[in-house]
Amino acid sequence: xxxxxxxxxxxxxxxxxxxxxxxxxxxxxxxxxxxxxxxxxxxxxxxxxxxxxxxxxxxxxxxxxxxxxxxxxxxxxxxxxxxxxxxxxxxxxxxxxxxxxxxxxxxxxxxxxxxxxxxxxxxxxxxxxxxxxxxxxxxxxxxxxxxxxxxxxxxxxxxxxxxxxxxxxxxxxxxxxxxxxxxxxxxxxxxxx
Numbered sequence: 001x002x003x004x005x006x007x008x009x010x011x012x013x014x015x016x017x018x019x020x021x022x023x024x025x026x027x028x029x030x031x032x033x034x035x036x037x038x039x040x041x042x043x044x045x046x047x048x049x050x051x052x053x054x055x056x057x058x059x060x061x062x063x064x065x066x067x068x069x070x071x072x073x074x075x076x077x078x079x080x081x082x083x084x085x086x087x088x089x090x091x092x093x094x095x096x097x098x099x100x101x102x103x104x105x106x107x108x109x110x111x112x113x114x115x116x117x118x119x120x121x122x123x124x125x126x127x128x129x130x131x132x133x134x135x136x137x138x139x140x141x142x143x144x145x146x147x148x149x150x151x152x153x154x155x156x157x158x159x160x161x162x163x164x165x166x167x168x169x170x171x172x173x174x175x176x177x178x179x180x181x182x183x184x185x186x187x188x189x190x191x192x193x
Contacts, residue, residue: 033079036056038178038179039055040052040182040186041054043059047069047070048070048151048190049190051182051183051186051188052186053183056078057075057076059072059073059074060075062084062085062086068086070087071084074183076176079160079172080162081159081160081176082158082159082161083156084156085154085155086155087153087154087155088153089153097147097153098145100155101130102132104155104157105140108134108138108140111137112135112138113135113136114134116133117130118130118133120144120146122187126148127146127187128147128149129144129145129184131143131181133177140157140159141158141160141176141177142157142173143155143157144184146187148189152189154187156180156183158180160172160173160176
């Protein structure tokens with residue numbers, strides 16, 4: 001009987017030792033994200049600007065600035081994202097607006113690993129501006145401003161309403177950056193009365 005107990009103990013110890021050597025934690029995984037097909041529609045609002053927005057988005061007036069009818073929020077609910085747009089008429093203050101936009105973009109530099117600036121020029125529509133691509137764990141991965149240098153100034157910011165984590169949000173940011181670029185490329189100014 002004693003030999004039998006000793007044999008059981010040896011087998012149990014062998015199994016425990018075997019399990020101990022081969023244990024490895026699973027790497028952290030992220031949910032698979034399904035993206036809709038890229039398709040766009042024209043903005044249908046009485047604003048001094050026009051552009052294309054994704055069909056999977058909706059438009060709201062900026063709730064924090066109800067006295068600004070040309071300030072909009074483009075909601076992209078499937079990706080928990082928003083594009084905030086603010087519009088101002090230029091009155092010999094273009095440099096001030098440009099510097100404000102630059103300052104707001106660079107406020108993310110504390111969390112960003114880098115901020116890239118890219119000029120945007122569409123002379124046929126008189127649309128000029130700068131696109132700020134903010135890399136790293138910043139709340140806003142992309143910001144921009146557009147102007148005709150005389151009358152119109154439009155500023156935009158992409159925000160994802162999740163805890164910033166570059167690793168898990170990279171596919172979402174890449175997907176949404178295409179929508180922001182489509183908005184920028186298709187921007188047109190309307191006549192000011």
